[in-house]
Amino acid sequence: MGFPSTMFPHQPTWSNTRINLLQRCPRAFVLRYGLAKLSKHHPQGQVLSELFKIQTPWILMHQTMRGLLLDYVEDYVNGTIWSEKLVRIRFKKDYKQAITARNQRIQQLFHHGIHSSLFQLAQAEEHLIEMGVKSCIDMIQHNSLIRWLSHGSIERKNPVSSVTNENIRLYCSPDLIHHGRNGTTLIKFYLYGNLNSNERTHQASLIQSFGDNESTVALFILHRRKWYIHTTKPVEHQRKGAMNLIRQDIQHMETAFSKVNKNNDLSDVPLADSYRACMTCNVRFMCPSRHGFENAKAEQRALMCK
Numbered sequence: 001m002g003f004p005s006t007m008f009p010h011q012p013t014w015s016n017t018r019i020n021l022l023q024r025c026p027r028a029f030v031l032r033y034g035l036a037k038l039s040k041h042h043p044q045g046q047v048l049s050e051l052f053k054i055q056t057p058w059i060l061m062h063q064t065m066r067g068l069l070l071d072y073v074e075d076y077v078n079g080t081i082w083s084e085k086l087v088r089i090r091f092k093k094d095y096k097q098a099i100t101a102r103n104q105r106i107q108q109l110f111h112h113g114i115h116s117s118l119f120q121l122a123q124a125e126e127h128l129i130e131m132g133v134k135s136c137i138d139m140i141q142h143n144s145l146i147r148w149l150s151h152g153s154i155e156r157k158n159p160v161s162s163v164t165n166e167n168i169r170l171y172c173s174p175d176l177i178h179h180g181r182n183g184t185t186l187i188k189f190y191l192y193g194n195l196n197s198n199e200r201t202h203q204a205s206l207i208q209s210f211g212d213n214e215s216t217v218a219l220f221i222l223h224r225r226k227w228y229i230h231t232t233k234p235v236e237h238q239r240k241g242a243m244n245l246i247r248q249d250i251q252h253m254e255t256a257f258s259k260v261n262k263n264n265d266l267s268d269v270p271l272a273d274s275y276r277a278c279m280t281c282n283v284r285f286m287c288p289s290r291h292g293f294e295n296a297k298a299e300q301r302a303l304m305c306k
């Protein structure tokens with residue numbers, strides 16, 4: 001492993017996943033985006049990366065939904081319109097594959113002697129399949145999607161595509177881009193609950209960087225199993241505000257990395273300050289907080305008093 005200075009990415013990188021993890025826990029953030037990357041050719045570094053790839057069946061259900069909706073649109077554009085029965089068959093197949101891949105990852109960890117109550121082999125549960133199928137069908141029948149599919153052209157974006165803005169690499173790609181008589185619309189599916197109005201403006205302003213200043217952004221938000229659509233065309237001050245927040249996020253990320261000492265000693269990198277974050281953390285078993293949340297909190301308090 002190298003020294004912490006190599007932990008800084010050449011180009012600052014921002015994504016919702018990164019900032020969400022940093023907010024949940026600086027220690028988990030540094031392990032995932034610092035040490036795991038830095039040591040990717042080292043067996044333990046690989047294990048660390050794998051650990052973070054293990055998702056819960058609940059998250060996999062939502063990832064399956066996104067994949068299925070994008071496949072649906074792609075096939076539609078190519079002239080094949082899926083029946084509800086096909087949606088159901090495809091969802092079931094894709095979700096089962098996702099669960100199998102998850103189980104294989106967990107079995108690999110068992111081979112490395114890593115056992116944690118978080119990593120249980122799972123089955124593709126029927127109620128999750130039903131939930132996913134229903135949300136997909138509701139989306140496919142949504143008036144706005146039907147309208148976009150009926151005219152103009154629509155393309156699927158690779159979720160890992162990025163843009164560079166003010167030398168920061170932003171991973172916040174729309175899922176679909178529609179070009180029609182009213183201009184370009186950047187469409188994104190948000191599957192994990194509601195966004196308040198500031199969050200919607202922030203996300204829309206960033207997504208707009210994948211089009212131009214005249215592009216409209218449409219956010220489909222799945223909240224309590226119902227789809228809500230918010231359409232907006234961010235303006236100059238909103239774009240600027242969003243980039244200001246991103247710069248602040250980048251500073252926090254760099255501060256977290258800079259707390260890693262020589263020889264990659266993480267003792268000065270704060271732990272989570274919430275019990276909930278630790279309960280769902282994939283690296284809980286290798287963290288001082290495994291002895292209890294109170295210990296982790298005391299350690300964090302001590303670090304803050306330094």
Ligand code: SF4
Nearest residue numbers: 025271272278281287
């Ligand atoms: S167990 Fe808690 S403190 Fe430790 S890395 Fe995970 S979230 Fe952070």
